[in-house]
Amino acid sequence: MGLDVERFIEDAISEIRQEVKGKAIIGLSGGVDSSACAILARRALGDRLVPVYVDSGLMRRFESDRIEELFKELGLVRVNAEERFLSALKGVVDPEEKRMIVGETFIRVFEEEAKRVGAEYLLQGTIYPDRIESEGGIKAHHNVGGLPLKMEFRGIVEPIRDLYKDEVREVARALGLPMEISERMPYPGPGLAVRIVGEITKEKLEAVRTANAIVEEEMLKFKPWQAFAAVLGQATGVKGDNRVYGWVVAVRAVTSRDAMTADVLELPWSAMRRISSRITGEIPGVSRVVYDITPKPPGTIEFE
Numbered sequence: 487m488g489l490d491v492e493r494f495i496e497d498a499i500s501e502i503r504q505e506v507k508g509k510a511i512i513g514l515s516g517g518v519d520s521s522a523c524a525i526l527a528r529r530a531l532g533d534r535l536v537p538v539y540v541d542s543g544l545m546r547r548f549e550s551d552r553i554e555e556l557f558k559e560l561g562l563v564r565v566n567a568e569e570r571f572l573s574a575l576k577g578v579v580d581p582e583e584k585r586m587i588v589g590e591t592f593i594r595v596f597e598e599e600a601k602r603v604g605a606e607y608l609l610q611g612t613i614y615p616d617r618i619e620s621e622g623g624i625k626a627h628h629n630v631g632g633l634p635l636k637m638e639f640r641g642i643v644e645p646i647r648d649l650y651k652d653e654v655r656e657v658a659r660a661l662g663l664p665m666e667i668s669e670r671m672p673y674p675g676p677g678l679a680v681r682i683v684g685e686i687t688k689e690k691l692e693a694v695r696t697a698n699a700i701v702e703e704e705m706l707k708f709k710p711w712q713a714f715a716a717v718l719g720q721a722t723g724v725k726g727d728n729r730v731y732g733w734v735v736a737v738r739a740v741t742s743r744d745a746m747t748a749d750v751l752e753l754p755w756s757a758m759r760r761i762s763s764r765i766t767g768e769i770p771g772v773s774r775v776v777y778d779i780t781p782k783p784p785g786t787i788e789f790e
């Protein structure tokens with residue numbers, strides 16, 4: 487049986503009204519989950535909701551400006567926290583440690599903003615698969631398992647915690663969100679931090695950000711569940727007349743229903759060649775491009 491969307495929206499609004507006393511903030515990343523949640527909370531709380539967008543420095547190209555533009559009517563507060571995230575992540579190579587640090591830094595920023603605006607509640611767009619994977623110990627998704635144990639909130643409210651992604655999209659459409667949000671690919675909370683294997687540096691971030699932009703642009707017409715690029719390590723190549731020891735970029739594109747399992751998207755060879763030549767041509771530090779052909783399981787969707 488499908489989801490009764492109108493009923494769900496009504497129930498979610500009354501639940502938010504019941505749980506939140508006074509003001510709340512919501513971590514709005516611009517993904518479909520937090521955006522749908524923000525609209526629900528806005529309907530429930532009106533001006534008592536303050537949406538906060540944190541620019542972690544781990545976001546996609548042009549993302550922060552676009553989200554600010556799209557949600558300015560909701561009174562979005564933008565916090566530029568790039569240096570804070572990067573210095574917290576300096577030297578860290580373990581994927582779960584990265585998640586914990588990103589989760590903790592987000593929460594500390596939210597706490598500070600909440601204090602500033604006098605809000606005691608935090609709304610989050612956690613969905614069902616996030617909870618399952620965190621509880622099952624597969625990965626500590628940053629908005630679940632990566633939460634620090636001590637948080638200065640009176641309550642955390644997760645109105646869409648029982649929904650799957652395709653159900654969230656239905657709700658987002660019904661709430662009138664634009665297609666660029668409701669149909670958007672999932673993007674992990676820790677962002678590019680989990681698309682760089684090993685230590686995060688500004689140089690790798692720049693390379694992976696450009697590679698992600700190219701992959702998204704080129705893959706759009708193939709309608710993947712998710713498509714992205716990750717920096718894996720370094721390898722030798724030749725560029726012009728020189729040998730270079732450059733980045734190895736992996737391209738990954740998958741189909742899925744709920745991200746619990748995934749299949750590799752079969753791309754035409756010409757599309758793969760085009761992506762490879764664009765990435766090596768447009769990013770000076772990249773020497774190689776590989777395509778990941780591992781389904782989930784045994785791979786996960788992200789590399790970390």
Ligand code: XMP
Pocket residue numbers: 585619625626627628629672673674675676680712745746782785786787788789790
């Ligand atoms: P994996 O890599 O676990 O990803 O197969 C499943 C889905 O979750 C996203 N993902 C995350 N989302 N915090 C998030 O909010 C995370 O730490 C995280 N790790 C993975 C991933 O992009 C995919 O859609």
